[in-house]
Amino acid sequence: MPSGFRFVSRREGGKLRDGEVRRAPYGLEIIESCLSCPQREDRLFCNLPPSAVQGLASITSAAAYPKGATLFVEGQSPRGVFILCTGRVKLSTSSADGRTLILRISELGEVLGLPATVTGKPYELTADVIEPAQANFISREDFLRFLREHGEAALRVAQQLGETYHSAIAEMRTIGLSHSAAEKLARFLLDLSASHDEGKGEVRLTLTLTHEEIAQMIGASRETVTRLFADFKKKQLLQVKGSTLIIRNKAGLQQLVEA
Amino acid sequence: MPSGFRFVSRREGGKLRDGEVRRAPYGLEIIESCLSCPQREDRLFCNLPPSAVQGLASITSAAAYPKGATLFVEGQSPRGVFILCTGRVKLSTSSADGRTLILRISELGEVLGLPATVTGKPYELTADVIEPAQANFISREDFLRFLREHGEAALRVAQQLGETYHSAIAEMRTIGLSHSAAEKLARFLLDLSASHDEGKGEVRLTLTLTHEEIAQMIGASRETVTRLFADFKKKQLLQVKGSTLIIRNKAGLQQLVEA
DNA sequence: ATAGCAGCGTGACGGCCATCACAGCCAGGA
DNA sequence: TCCTGGCTGTGATGGCCGTCACGCTGCTAT
Numbered sequence: 298m299p300s301g302f303r304f305v306s307r308r309e310g311g312k313l314r315d316g317e318v319r320r321a322p323y324g325l326e327i328i329e330s331c332l333s334c335p336q337r338e339d340r341l342f343c344n345l346p347p348s349a350v351q352g353l354a355s356i357t358s359a360a361a362y363p364k365g366a367t368l369f370v371e372g373q374s375p376r377g378v379f380i381l382c383t384g385r386v387k388l389s390t391s392s393a394d395g396r397t398l399i400l401r402i403s404e405l406g407e408v409l410g411l412p413a414t415v416t417g418k419p420y421e422l423t424a425d426v427i428e429p430a431q432a433n434f435i436s437r438e439d440f441l442r443f444l445r446e447h448g449e450a451a452l453r454v455a456q457q458l459g460e461t462y463h464s465a466i467a468e469m470r471t472i473g474l475s476h477s478a479a480e481k482l483a484r485f486l487l488d489l490s491a492s493h494d495e496g497k498g499e500v501r502l503t504l505t506l507t508h509e510e511i512a513q514m515i516g517a518s519r520e521t522v523t524r525l526f527a528d529f530k531k532k533q534l535l536q537v538k539g540s541t542l543i544i545r546n547k548a549g550l551q552q553l554v555e556a
Numbered sequence: 557m558p559s560g561f562r563f564v565s566r567r568e569g570g571k572l573r574d575g576e577v578r579r580a581p582y583g584l585e586i587i588e589s590c591l592s593c594p595q596r597e598d599r600l601f602c603n604l605p606p607s608a609v610q611g612l613a614s615i616t617s618a619a620a621y622p623k624g625a626t627l628f629v630e631g632q633s634p635r636g637v638f639i640l641c642t643g644r645v646k647l648s649t650s651s652a653d654g655r656t657l658i659l660r661i662s663e664l665g666e667v668l669g670l671p672a673t674v675t676g677k678p679y680e681l682t683a684d685v686i687e688p689a690q691a692n693f694i695s696r697e698d699f700l701r702f703l704r705e706h707g708e709a710a711l712r713v714a715q716q717l718g719e720t721y722h723s724a725i726a727e728m729r730t731i732g733l734s735h736s737a738a739e740k741l742a743r744f745l746l747d748l749s750a751s752h753d754e755g756k757g758e759v760r761l762t763l764t765l766t767h768e769e770i771a772q773m774i775g776a777s778r779e780t781v782t783r784l785f786a787d788f789k790k791k792q793l794l795q796v797k798g799s800t801l802i803i804r805n806k807a808g809l810q811q812l813v814e815a
Numbered sequence: 816a817t818a819g820c821a822g823c824g825t826g827a828c829g830g831c832c833a834t835c836a837c838a839g840c841c842a843g844g845a
Numbered sequence: 846t847c848c849t850g851g852c853t854g855t856g857a858t859g860g861c862c863g864t865c866a867c868g869c870t871g872c873t874a875t
Contacts, residue, residue, distance in 0.1 A: 390725065392733040393814050400728070412718035415711075421725045444714070448707015451714055452674075455703070458717035459671035465724045466649065466680045469659070472732050473775045474651040476863085478832070507852065516732045518833050523854060555652050735833085737862070766822065777863050782824060 349447045356439035361431045368409060368424035368432070375413035375420055377436040381405060384430025385505075388422045389513065399513045400468055402427070402506075408457060414440060415454065428505070472516045481515040482525050483553040486535070490544055500544040504537075601709065608706045615698035620690045627668060627683035627691070634672035634679055636695040640664060643689025644764075647681045648772065658772045659727055661686070661765070667716060673699060674713065687764070731775045740774040741784050742812040745794070749803055759803040763796075 345353075359382075362368065368379050371390055381403055388409070391397040400422060403409060413420040414437050435443075444451045471484040490500040506514075508522040515522075529535050534550055536543040544550065601612060618641075621627065627638050630649055640662055647668070650656040659681060662668055672679040673696050694702075703710040730743035749759040765773075767781040774781075788794050793809055795802040803809065 390729055390733070392729070396733050396735075398728065398732040400725070412721045415714050416718035416722065418719070418722055421722055444711055445708070448710055449704065451707055451710035452703050455674045455710055455714040455717055458714055458721060459675035460677070462671045462717060462721045462724060463675065463677055463680055465721060465728070466659070469657065469724070469728055469731070470649055470651070472728070473657040474649070474655050476655075476831095509852080519853090520834080520855085521832060523852095524832095527854075735861095768822075778823090779825085779864080780862060782822095783862090786824075 345447070345450060345453075349443075349450060352443055352447065353435075356443060357433045357435050359431065359433050362426045362429070364426055364429055366426040366430075368426065369420045371421060371423045372419050375410060375417065375437055377434055378411055378414045378440055379409040379424070380433040380435070381407050381409060382431040382433065384426060384432075385428040386430060387425045387427045387510075389425070390422050397513045398516065399510060401464060411454065411458060412461065415444075415458070468514075478515070478517045478521050479525055479528070480554055480556070481517060482511070482522065482529075483550045485511065485515050486542075486544065487547070487550055487554065490547065500547065502542055502544075503540050504542045505540055601712065604706070604709060604712075608709060611702055611706070612694075615702060616692045616694050618690065618692050621685045621688070623685055623688050625685040625689075627685065628679045630679050630682045632679050634669060634676065634696055636693055637670055637673045637699055638668040638683070639692040639694070640666050640668060641690040641692065643685060643691075644687040645689060646684045646686045646769070648684070649681050656772045657775065658769060660723060670713065670717060671720065674703075674717070727773075737774070737776045737780050738784055738787070739813055739815070740776060741770070741781065741788075742809040744770065744774050745801075745803065746806070746809055746813065749806065759806065761801055761803075762799050763801040764799055 357380075362384070368386065369376070383405060386403040386409060387399055388401050388403060389397050389399045403424075409424050409432075410420060412418075417437075444454060467488065471481055471488065475481045475484065489502060489504075493500065493502040508526070509519045512519045512522045526535075526537070530537065532546075532549065534544070534546045536545055601609065604612075616639075621643070627645065628635070642664060645662040645668060646658055647660050647662060648656050648658045662683075668683050668691075669679060671677075676696075703713060726747065730740055730747065734740045734743065748761055748763075752759065752761040767785070768778045771778045771781045785794075785796070788809075789796065791805075791808065793803070793805045795804055
């Protein structure tokens with residue numbers, strides 16, 4: 298059961314910061330940069346026949362969202378999907394008493410609201426913008442019609458859903474299969490370092506999440522995360538400089554997970 | 557990382573019990589009863605054009621699996637999907653140290669292995685038969701070809717995936733958003749009673765899971781589950797007769813969750 | 816019968832971690 | 846400039862629950 302409804306228009310919410318310009322909605326330049334992406338074949342709508350891409354463009358509307366804006370709220374009936382062009386969006390669910398569980402942080406190219414839009418069930422998560430974002434919106438009716446007309450796109454959608462499911466399972470594993478909070482944090486950091494892949498035994502990554510948010514991702518309290526970071530630093534496992542995190546001893550973290 | 561691989565043929569594993577007869581594989585009678593299901597419109601392949609159903613039947617092979625058999629193991633590369641006709645299958649993931657997390661118990665009509673088969677990534681879960689099952693198998697290549705040829709089926713698949721995702725999120729909520737084990741168990745029981753829906757303030761349902769399995773579903777220890785059941789009985793919240801569970805005070809459970 | 820096993824019930828103990836409380840710290844705004 | 850608010854660091858405390866250990870039941874197989 299959703300923890301209470303807030304109505305959020307996608308034109309409202311959050312404040313613009315100095316120097317930020319809200320792009321005109323319904324502009325085509327964003328659509329272009331987001332729908333045609335030859336560099337990444339696994340993106341949702343790439344390598345579709347030109348006619349399909351054209352069809353997509355005609356039902357897509359672009360908009361910009363400032364930090365703090367909310368794309369949709371868990372429990373709302375699905376209005377459609379958002380294709381994220383720039384920025385980052387936090388996907389979370391929360392309980393009646395205010396506890397929050399963050400499922401993932403969406404990055405460039407992901408399609409938000411897909412499961413709810415396809416099934417017709419309410420959005421199961423809340424999508425909050427944490428870094429100024431541009432996104433293409435497609436209404437549910439348009440989107441479903443498009444999928445019915447373009448079977449190959451439906452298959453792509455199925456694949457994307459499968460991957461989303463996959464990452465949800467991964468998240469479940471870190472939360473559900475750990476004995477200790479230390480193990481959860483280690484798992485979390487290793488997952489991060491896997492995506493920001495590299496070589497040797499040292500990984501650099503920029504961590505723009507607060508301790509509170511990390512806590513909500515691994516199902517722990519904010520203080521515990523703070524203490525664990527201190528602990529990991531003391532054990533030479535990692536190092537923090539501003540928002541840059543350096544994993545010094547990846548094997549050490551892995552040991553924590555397997556212990 | 558999977559917890560080690562066991563190779564499991566779908567013809568092996570488990571023992572037949574007295575009076576059990578293993579059906580001939582590749583029989584058509586099972587397919588019939590499972591693919592054509594006018595009573596439930598939301599099943600995966602119902603209400604498809606006859607040509608599509610025919611195509612499905614031609615690539616489907618049926619088989620029976622005894623209790624204890626394993627359909628697939630987490631980490632295996634996907635061979636295809638299993639459409640469950642009868643019986644029940646446990647979907648779980650486990651960690652290197654032997655801890656197990658059960659995600660769901662699949663019932664009649666569900667399609668197992670769908671996300672992995674569609675995406676091509678390894679099975680993310682292990683599927684164990686806990687009640688003698690009959691299932692139709694479709695190999696990955698056949699299945700993908702079928703989806704490419706039948707766009708409307710691909711859309712159905714997307715919907716099913718969306719629902720699977722939905723229930724995964726629900727599971728995450730019960731595990732991740734609870735303060736106490738009591739809350740988790742209450743959430744679990746309420747979810748159960750929601751599916752076995754009814755009227756007034758009393759729900760009857762048959763619970764064929766062991767305390768151990770329930771523990772693995774809610775992320776707790778077996779002893780804690782035992783103690784909590786005793787506790788709930790003492791508080792007049794529920795009542796157990798053999799494998800029948802009666803929820804006496806649904807509101808009381810909901811209070812536990814919202815506390 | 817009887818052994819063996821799977822599942823349940825229960826006590827004792829101890830550690831982890833959520834919670835509360837408060838203190839610095841930094842950035843941004845009045 | 847100071848103040849305010851969000852973020853981080855840290856101590857004290859207490860309770861929940863995981864773990865170990867053991868006994869009990871009932872069922873099956875030999």
